[in-house]
Amino acid sequence: AKKTTPKAGAPSTSQLVDHLIIGAGFAGLAAAIKLDQAGESDFVVIEKDSDVGGTWHINTYPGAECDVPSQLYSYSFALNPSWSKVYSPQQEIWEYTKRVAEDADVLDRFVFNTAVVDATWDDTAQRWRVTTTDGEYAARTVISGSGGLSEPRLPEIDGIDTFQGEVFHSARWNHDVDLTGKRVAVIGTGASAVQLVPELQKTLQSSGGHIDVYQRTPNWIIPRNERRFTAIEKAAFKHVPGLQRAARAAVYATLEGRVPAFNRFPALLQLAERQGKQNIAKAIQDPELRAKVTPDYRAGCKRILISNAWYPALASDNVDLVTDSIAKVTGDAIVTADGVERPVDVLVVATGFYVTEPPIAQHVTGRDGRTLAEVWDEHGMAAYKGTTIHGFPNLFQLVGPNTALGHSSMIFQIESQVRYVVDAARTMRREGLGAVEPTAAAQEEWTSAIQERMGPTVWTTGGCASWYLDKFGNNTTLWPGQTFTFRAHLSRFDVDQYDTYTRAPLTTAEEALA
Ligand code: N01
Secondary structure, rough: OOOOOOOOOOOOOEEEEEEEEEOOOOHHHHHHHHHHHHHOOOOOOOOOOOOOHHHHHOOOOOOOOOOOOOOHHHOOOOOOOOOOOOEEEEEHHHHHHHHHHHHHHHHHHEOOOEEEEEEEEEEOOEEEEEEEEEEEEEEEEEEEEEOOOOEEEEOOOOHHHHHOOOOEEEEHOOOOOOOOOOEEEEEEEOHHHHHHHHHHHHHHHHHHEEEEEEEEOOOEEOOOOOOOOOOHHHHHHOOOHHHHHHHHHHHHHHHOOOOOHOOOOOHHHHHHHHHHHHHHHHHHHHHHHHHHHHHOOOOOOOOOEOEEEEEHHHHHHEEEEEEEOOOEEOOEEEEOOOEEEEEEOOEEEEEOOOOOOOOOHEEEEEEOOOOOHHHHHHOOOOEEOEEEEEEEOOOEEEOOOOOOOOOOHHHHHHHHHHHHHHHHHHHHHHHOOEEEEEEEHHHHHHHHHHHHOHHHHHHHHHHOOOEOOOOOOOOOOOOOOOHHHHHHHHHOOHHEEEEEEEEEOOHHHHHHOO
């Protein structure tokens, strides 16, 4: 990256870059690698954490694994024949991202332990002015890969701040806390809790510890077809040409085959409910506990979870499932609405993330001086093709509105978006454009078509509340169709749907200094 030489009277010491990427998780890393390969090598990646990997570096709770099959949970351009299991553990996925980053030779442009504090569009210079905790940048484009599920949401419970014991969120596991023999309370029963509670249960059992699991709403949980890959399979994936791609294609096709049940024919999800009920019946004998864990809404309305270990953990001696709502937390206990007080040493909140109000939006200010958070607060998250936003020129949001999936791998979606971003960068260079911004009409048409498609989906009709829905009740998170249609929509940068601005001549002091 070019550096400005700080001179007396220089208006700024910003580092000029073509592209500033926020986040070094799967999204930011893919953007860096693909831009580099396209010759768009003048970029910087700003990462608040100390390494690559994003969610797979940060989420280290016991039992953290991926519930999407490993064959699909890698980049298409960096298959991994060495996955140990059908569903990969967190550590393995994190190590994979490190390896990919090293192999691609891009890490020289990554700045770790640094957070983006502010990004403001400068219309005159046609650049984003980006302030980080360690320096300033003037970037032509900002590509945000800040993560859809990255900012922990702490529960608002009366008295929780008066709790005297250790308290931490599942996504910020405190490994310094010794849980031996402790009474642990876990609040929440989503995907994170379903993975961590069975591991904790095993650890605590041998030391006489206990877990109270506080469930507000039960989830549908189907069995997990888990197994280790054999040495022969791994060797075959590595050496037999096309074999791993074929295995990957088979998993992909199976998962895509489920989409119609989610978006058009939710009654088909009764099949998953049957599997869920069998999963319960197999592990839990107590009819009262069975009733407590059986959901009363359509499967798929919330993310369907997969686990063979959750129900056995709940049925074990050292775990109690508490379904009475939490009234308050005291210095050393949780009190439920029925007045029962249960002592707690360590409080684990597995209560999810800020999804429909992504924190990064508060730090991004567009053409008219409003932050993205202010704009989205009015009507909910919206973006053209889930990626670009009217009023925010040259901003590309990876894992943006209506791009997430409940049924398959986000890496597929990320790669689709990254192709679009790379093509946008190429188009801008080729056509001498300084700024591109989707028209209001293009964004409106895209957004309303998506919302129309949400009508018959299980996320709307399934009778549950979930993080998929925003405060207006709209599903602004999920992509309502097959992932290959999403890819087709983003196959080329459709500049005709954008207001474009010719590149400004080199008039700013900064450019002159560059
Ligand atoms: O969070 P969640 P998560 N009092 O929001 C409960 C991905 N993920 O971290 O259902 C009491 O799903 C809340 O109850 P309710 C995946 O996409 C992927 O578990 O709202 N309870 C719920 O039970 C997933 O969907 C993997 O009634 C409160 C829980 O807390 C997403 O991350 C692994 C409460 C929150 O569940 C989020 O999962 C893990 C309160 N005040 C996660 N507030 C993979 O394997 C909330 N709850 C890829």
